[in-house]
Amino acid sequence: MGSHSLNPLAIILIASLATAFFFIYGLIGWNMLLSFTKSMGLITSYELAGLAQYVKAGSDAVFHVSLKNNLMLITLFIPGSIGLGLLLAVLLDIAGGKGEALYRTIYLLPFSLSFVITASMWAWMYNYSYGVINTLLTALLGRAFQINWLGDPNVALYSVILALIWQFSGYTSLVFLAGIKSVPESQINAAKIDGASTLQLYTKIIIPQLKPWILSAFVVLMVFALKAFDFIYVLTNGGPGVSTYVLALLMFRRAFFETDFPYGAALATILFTMVISVVVPYLLLSSRREEK
Amino acid sequence: MAIKTTYAVAIAVIVTAALVGGVLYYYYTTVLARPRANLLEIYHWWTSGGEKAAIDALVAVFQGKYPDVGVIQSPVAGGAGYVMKAVMKAMVAAGEAPDAFQVHAGYEMKPYVDAGYLDPIDDLWSQQGWEEVFPPVVKDMVKWGGHYYAVPVNIHRANVLWYNKHMLDRYGIDPATLETWDGFFEACEKLRAAGISHPIAMGGIGKWEIAHALEQIFVSQGIEFYQDLINGKLTDPNDPRLVRALQIFHRYLDYVNPDYATLTWDQAVARVIRGEAAFTIMGDWANGEFLVAGKVFGVDYGAIPAPGTKGIYVLVVDCFERPRGAKHPENSIKWLIVVGSKEGQDAFNPIKGSIPARLDADIAKYGPYQQQAINDFRNARYMAPSIVHGSGAPEKFASAFNDISSAFASNRDISAACRGIIDAINAARDEYVKEWRLY
The missing domain is CATH 3.40.190.10 (Periplasmic binding protein-like II)
Incomplete structure (x- = not known):
């Protein structure tokens, strides 16, 4: 076989990619089309209705709540997961040697569990009367400090975010730990010879070099913050009231519970646009970096 | 290089076409031609x-x-x-x-x-x-x-009040006094005075458990009111029947376990089974929970229509x-x-x-609870389709009703809830195509 012959595996790969391309992007396209039509309920029509479904989103009070909650996830959940992940990674790095593999497994475990399982578990921990968290608070501070984690609309979203940070920080710590390991030994030794303290070593030498790792974790977290669904569906179902609704949950409710498919399609398209506007710049940025 | 890529793409297209064509050919010649399996x-x-x-x-x-x-x-x-x-x-x-x-x-x-x-x-x-x-x-x-x-x-019945019979016996509460909300709340007060701080068990993690309780309170405001509600005929947020129902629910929630937002319906029933609460309002699928726990109907637990709904059978129907x-x-x-x-x-x-x-x-084929239910069903003065369980009102209203009930359980704002109900009816206005005749 000469170097010009094509690997048959490559052909199959390309063929299946082409098929997948059709089924994924074709269906995304169909979903977008649906959002602009005069379809009603389960009746599909291809007569165009313009932006009617998007105008509907503008006047849907729950849409505004959901959008706000997605933004809250972005502003609290992402920095929280990155911050905690960084802290864990540094601690793991310092501890080094023995226990590292064990701790790494322990930290990654939450991320490998299904959201449905962890959400049910958190529901127990957040239980007002018997939950482990309120039991601890009562033991430490007294009854007055019990918090109605999931029953108070002013608290519930923060409870969701706290639990999500727990679930994701193991993953981010692993990403950052890999980043820390990739810092050249020579730089670290040089800093040590210059008399840098451990704190200085991390803040001045190592963490500044983690930028690409933080960026990639950021994009993953961002996409999750936008499409978050199952964890919230199980933990609060958007409640109390509508206080923990997010866009994906709203889309599911409107499309499948109220059989408003075109409106569901419009919400999906809005969500898709938001995700794309995060992912595409990242891909462009990282491909440009590779070219360098 | 460019030629190689062109070849690759061309071959990929051919392979894809061959794959799809092959599957279609197989489907049309073999699958469709084959005598259909019975x-x-x-x-x-x-x-x-x-x-x-x-x-x-x-x-x-x-x-x-x-x-x-x-x-x-x-x-x-x-x-x-x-x-x-x-x-x-x-x-x-x-x-x-x-x-x-x-x-x-x-x-x-x-x-x-x-x-x-x-x-x-x-x-x-x-x-x-x-x-x-x-x-x-x-x-x-x-x-x-x-x-x-x-x-x-x-048929499952939605408007059932389940009680722990041992607790009622111990505190001298006659189930016959639970037929009205006044009698029911009196019993709750009595239990609370005896140290049972939350005599009513309720779930709420899926929201519908809360809406389920409120629905039965709506039914207790009379079949005319409930018919108006499910026919989308309510227009006034100050409708005294609507306000009264929310007032009852407000009082009801005072006796409910504060951890309801984290409980499923069966966890709420378990509170009654364990004797941590005396009452729960839930559809009669709850009977299975008592049976699995080894409890005997009429000995360990009992069931009567939710207060104010005697003679009415609230229907949950699969078809x-x-x-x-x-x-x-x-x-x-x-x-x-x-x-x-x-x-x-x-x-x-x-x-x-x-x-x-x-x-x-x-009727001989059924257990003791079901026999009582069959009798109630046959002698029911009125039957009413449940909203929460998909029958009575348009899906859009039912979905909003869950959110309104869940919000009310935490903010206890009666006028906001009444307003919310009327708004939800108006939002689903076009979908009220059925005219229920319940009486």
Whole structure:
């Protein structure tokens, strides 16, 4: 076989990619089309209705709540997961040697569990009367400090975010730990010879070099913050009231519970646009970096 | 390099075309040409132990009559069909309807009927004599535009107050005093004074558990009020009946476990079983929880209509229908005949814990709670379709009703809730196509 012959595996790969391309992007396209039509309920029509479904989103009070909650996830959940992940990674790095593999497994475990399982578990921990968290608070501070984690609309979203940070920080710590390991030994030794303290070593030498790792974790977290669904569906179902609704949950409710498919399609398209506007710049940025 | 890429793309296109073409060729020449297998494919959400045994018993009746038909059950797990609702709408819209699928009678059928995905089965109804054996409101629940579109298989009752009999005995509370809200709250007060701080158990993690309780309070405000509510006829947020219902719920919540937002309905029932609470309002699928815990009806626990709803049977009804374009339409009809038959219903319901939708069931086959329920059903002064369980009101209202109930449980704002109910009715205005006649 000469170097010009094509690997048959490559052909199959390309063929299946082409098929997948059709089924994924074709269906995304169909979903977008649906959002602009005069379809009603389960009746599909291809007569165009313009932006009617998007105008509907503008006047849907729950849409505004959901959008706000997605933004809250972005502003609290992402920095929280990155911050905690960084802290864990540094601690793991310092501890080094023995226990590292064990701790790494322990930290990654939450991320490998299904959201449905962890959400049910958190529901127990957040239980007002018997939950482990309120039991601890009562033991430490007294009854007055019990918090109605999931029953108070002013608290519930923060409870969701706290639990999500727990679930994701193991993953981010692993990403950052890999980043820390990739810092050249020579730089670290040089800093040590210059008399840098451990704190200085991390803040001045190592963490500044983690930028690409933080960026990639950021994009993953961002996409999750936008499409978050199952964890919230199980933990609060958007409640109390509508206080923990997010866009994906709203889309599911409107499309499948109220059989408003075109409106569901419009919400999906809005969500898709938001995700794309995060992912595409990242891909462009990282491909440009590779070219360098 | 460029040539190589062009080759690769060209070969990829050819391979893709060959693959797709091959599959299509196979499908049209082999699959379609083959004599169609004699099958019946049904979808339902009865996946838990007792539920599965019940549907298996119904399928066994079918197979006894039609041994040559192979039955494919496709159960979709997920409480109260929340998951299957999504699956089925997607399947039906894609033209892949099975031969029959479970659906709640009433408004949950509407999207399918509107889009023409169900066949009317009026002939079957008259031929099987079903007109005579189902009560009027139940018949109305599967009727759209004057045509029958489904056959009810069972009835669950929504307006049931379950109580821990030992607790009531210990504190000298006579269940007969629980028929009114005043008597009920007096009993709650008595229990609280005796140290039971939260005598009512309620769940709420899925929101509907809260809406379920509020729905029964709505029913207690009179059948006229409830009919106005489900017909979308309420317009005034200051309607005294509406306000009064929310006031009752406000008081009700004072006695509810504060951790309701993290509990499922069965965890709430477990509080009553363990004696941590004396009462819970839940549909009569709760009976199974007591049985599994080894409790005896009339000895360890009891059940009466929710306060203020005596003589009213709030209906939760499952049914099957014939989807248009079903692959085995004859078997679909055979299945519906079994589903609607006395034999089929008396095989399914004793195990499921519900009662037959027919009025001529063989009462001896049922457990003590179900016998009481069958008597209540036969002697009910009024029947009313549940909103929360998919029947009474448009889906859009039912969905909003869950959110409103859940919000009220935490903010206790009566005027906001009343306003919310009226707004939700107005938002679903176009979808109130049914005119319920409950009295």
